Amino acid sequence: MATRPLTGPDTNFRPNHRRRALMDPLFRWICFGATSVSVLFLATVIGAVLLRVLIPAGGEPGQAVSPAARVTAAFALISRLVTNKTGLDAAESGYRVGLISSAWLLFFVVAISVPVGVGAAVYLEEYCGKSRWKSFVQMNIANLAGVPSIVYGLLGLILFQRGLGFEWLALGPCLLAGALTLSLLILPVIVIATQEALRAVPKSLRLAALALGATRWQMIRDHLLPAASPGILTGTILGVSRAIGETAPLLMVGAAASLLKVPRGPFDRYTALPVEIYYNAKEPAEAYSTVAAGGILILLCLLLSMNFLAILIRQRASRGHGSAAIPTRRGGSMR
Amino acid sequence: MNRPGDPAESRWKSPGRLVRWQEWFVHGMLASFAVLTILTTLGILVVLGSETVRFFRTGEVTPLEFLTGTAMRPEADPPRYGVLPLVWGTLVITVGSSLIALPIGLAAAIYLSEYANFRTRSILKPILELLAGVPTIVYGYLALLLVTPLLRYSLGLVGIKVDTYNAASAAIVVGIMIIPMVSSLSEDVLRAVPQGLREAAYGLGATKFEVSTQVVVPAGLSGIMASFILAFSRAIGETMAVVLAAGQMPQISPNVFASVQTMTAYIVSVTSGDAPYGSPEHLSLFAVGTVLFLMTLSLNLISGAILRRYREEYS
Numbered sequence: 001m002a003t004r005p006l007t008g009p010d011t012n013f014r015p016n017h018r019r020r021a022l023m024d025p026l027f028r029w030i031c032f033g034a035t036s037v038s039v040l041f042l043a044t045v046i047g048a049v050l051l052r053v054l055i056p057a058g059g060e061p062g063q064a065v066s067p068a069a070r071v072t073a074a075f076a077l078i079s080r081l082v083t084n085k086t087g088l089d090a091a092e093s094g095y096r097v098g099l100i101s102s103a104w105l106l107f108f109v110v111a112i113s114v115p116v117g118v119g120a121a122v123y124l125e126e127y128c129g130k131s132r133w134k135s136f137v138q139m140n141i142a143n144l145a146g147v148p149s150i151v152y153g154l155l156g157l158i159l160f161q162r163g164l165g166f167e168w169l170a171l172g173p174c175l176l177a178g179a180l181t182l183s184l185l186i187l188p189v190i191v192i193a194t195q196e197a198l199r200a201v202p203k204s205l206r207l208a209a210l211a212l213g214a215t216r217w218q219m220i221r222d223h224l225l226p227a228a229s230p231g232i233l234t235g236t237i238l239g240v241s242r243a244i245g246e247t248a249p250l251l252m253v254g255a256a257a258s259l260l261k262v263p264r265g266p267f268d269r270y271t272a273l274p275v276e277i278y279y280n281a282k283e284p285a286e287a288y289s290t291v292a293a294g295g296i297l298i299l300l301c302l303l304l305s306m307n308f309l310a311i312l313i314r315q316r317a318s319r320g321h322g323s324a325a326i327p328t329r330r331g332g333s334m335r
Numbered sequence: 336m337n338r339p340g341d342p343a344e345s346r347w348k349s350p351g352r353l354v355r356w357q358e359w360f361v362h363g364m365l366a367s368f369a370v371l372t373i374l375t376t377l378g379i380l381v382v383l384g385s386e387t388v389r390f391f392r393t394g395e396v397t398p399l400e401f402l403t404g405t406a407m408r409p410e411a412d413p414p415r416y417g418v419l420p421l422v423w424g425t426l427v428i429t430v431g432s433s434l435i436a437l438p439i440g441l442a443a444a445i446y447l448s449e450y451a452n453f454r455t456r457s458i459l460k461p462i463l464e465l466l467a468g469v470p471t472i473v474y475g476y477l478a479l480l481l482v483t484p485l486l487r488y489s490l491g492l493v494g495i496k497v498d499t500y501n502a503a504s505a506a507i508v509v510g511i512m513i514i515p516m517v518s519s520l521s522e523d524v525l526r527a528v529p530q531g532l533r534e535a536a537y538g539l540g541a542t543k544f545e546v547s548t549q550v551v552v553p554a555g556l557s558g559i560m561a562s563f564i565l566a567f568s569r570a571i572g573e574t575m576a577v578v579l580a581a582g583q584m585p586q587i588s589p590n591v592f593a594s595v596q597t598m599t600a601y602i603v604s605v606t607s608g609d610a611p612y613g614s615p616e617h618l619s620l621f622a623v624g625t626v627l628f629l630m631t632l633s634l635n636l637i638s639g640a641i642l643r644r645y646r647e648e649y650s
Binding site: 020023024026027028030031032033034035037038039041042044045048049052115116117119120122123124127128137139140141142143144146147148149150151152153154155158159162184187188191215216217238241242244245246247248251252257274277278281282289292293296299300303304306307308311315 | 354357358361362364365366368369371372373375376378379382383386438439440441442443445446447449450451457459461462463464465466468469470471472473474475476477479480481511514515518542543544545547548565568569571572573574575579599602603606607612620621624627628631632634635636639
């Protein structure tokens with residue numbers, strides 16, 4: 001073999017063939033194992049909650065229940081949770097007020113954070129140039145994205161609920177205060193996602209619109225935002241789904257533990273689905289554990305389908321759907 | 336046909352004053368949105384700062400006593416406000432969760448960036464993202480439902496007593512929670528390592544294992560560090576999972592199977608308690624919030640600085 005002379009007594013090269021041949025696949029399997037463990041965790045989360053709903057606590061052990069009966073019972077449980085309000089009895093309690101509150105919150109958070117977030121991103125990408133001011137704002141947004149959600153709760157408590165101590169500014173523990181707090185919380189997510197989407201739009205699109213006499217805002221409104229819309233939509237859905245799953249800041253901004261009155265407007269008392277789940281999960285009584293599991297199942301269905309939708313939109317856009325909407329210059333025609 | 340360029344015949348109208356006014360208006364409005372993000376930061380600083388000052392003005396505790404006190408008992412007489420038990424609880428859970436999340440997250444990142452083919456990647460990455468989309472309250476419930484009973488049962492066999500609320504199960508679920516963050520940030524870093532480095536190593540006869548551990552990971556080390564620090568800071572600020580799993584017992588104890596209270600859990604417990612607004616106990620949560628904010632902010636700044644330097648190196 002040609003490699004023989006390399007391993008003579010006068011060189012210190014040791015091929016270690018056997019060890020290397022062992023380590024290589026071993027490492028591959030370790031890494032693969034780590035990835036599948038994380039996938040397994042997702043399955044465990046969903047599986048554990050699902051099992052809890054199918055096999056409620058407090059049932060007599062040893063009594064055989066047919067799987068079909070279990071599934072029917074689980075569906076009955078979920079539909080009860082959706083229609084009933086919070087009650088003192090775990091067997092009667094439900095999430096109706098929380099679900100409607102969360103829907104209100106969703107509406108206001110989208111209405112507030114999307115225009116502001118997209119607007120700030122457009123300003124940074126299209127109006128700012130490469131200035132020191134831009135990098136300052138940029139760094140500020142990156143740091144805001146890392147602020148713990150409970151700190152936003154403290155901000156919302158003082159700024160919105162108590163109006164910085166001014167009577168006429170204080171909103172009190174109302175739905176709008178919660179929605180404003182959540183909007184501030186997800187603003188950085190939306191700004192960063194929108195900026196990335198805008199950066200991915202080719203420069204030629206902007207130049208073409210401007211060359212035809214469009215003003216800057218006309219170019220942005222009619223060409224840039226439509227071309228970047230899949231990316232913006234993805235970022236918005238991810239951000240909003242985070243807001244819907246948040247509990248901690250709402251606890252600070254006066255979300256009620258148990259509310260019997262459905263909120264009818266932005267100035268009513270409110271609660272949220274995750275907040276109600278929290279108070280059920282906290283109860284030591286076993287029966288509440290099943291109620292919490294059912295609530296989590298509803299929440300996970302909502303959030304995971306939102307996340308899934310976001311991923312779907314992005315994958316479709318990256319698979320050439322987006323570039324088909326943006327005419328690319330073909331080689332040769334300009335020569 | 337009209338002669339091109341004849342102004343009288345052309346239907347083109349010059350954008351008048353209205354359009355110019357509209358441009359100014361839009362520019363100003365978008366700029367004000369950007370300023371709003373600055374105001375948010377300013378708001379956080381002002382709110383935390385002023386309420387913390389109010390807390391120390393009540394005379395219950397001096398800043399030094401607060402930072403070095405080893406007991407947190409606001410309901411005792413006289414009340415004791417020491418932040419160290421809360422910092423201890425936070426660190427126990429953060430370090431524990433990092434021990435779980437950092438190796439698994441990094442190995443997953445290496446797999447996704449170095450080993451997985453396009454098809455596998457396009458399936459695995461969305462699943463990891465879904466894992467990141469699970470709200471934190473769910474992890475807290477998972478700790479109560481599954482992790483704590485499992486720990487109690489398995490460690491009970493070898494005679495270790497595990498409390499219903501304990502730091503270990505909180506650390507486990509927080510660890511699971513930050514895996515997707517570590518893996519996706521580290522994967523971005525690893526994929527940014529120039530292909531030429533890998534090819535040079537393969538050319539010298541290195542195996543994939545050697546290329547990954549001796550070339551790619553060292554080349555991306557600073558970026559990986561940045562992602563670790565970011566995950567660490569996320570674990571520090573984690574609230575709901577910790578509130579549900581680790582309980583509300585502020586104590587400095589080396590036993591990870593006993594209950595601890597983190598800074599975030601303290602804030603939640605004071606809020607849901609019946610301390611009236613403006614009382615020293617209620618104001619103390621802003622002092623704790625300031626410590627929490629400063630800790631996460633400094634970690635985020637360090638991580639950002641590392642990432643910026645790293646980007647300069649390779650692009």
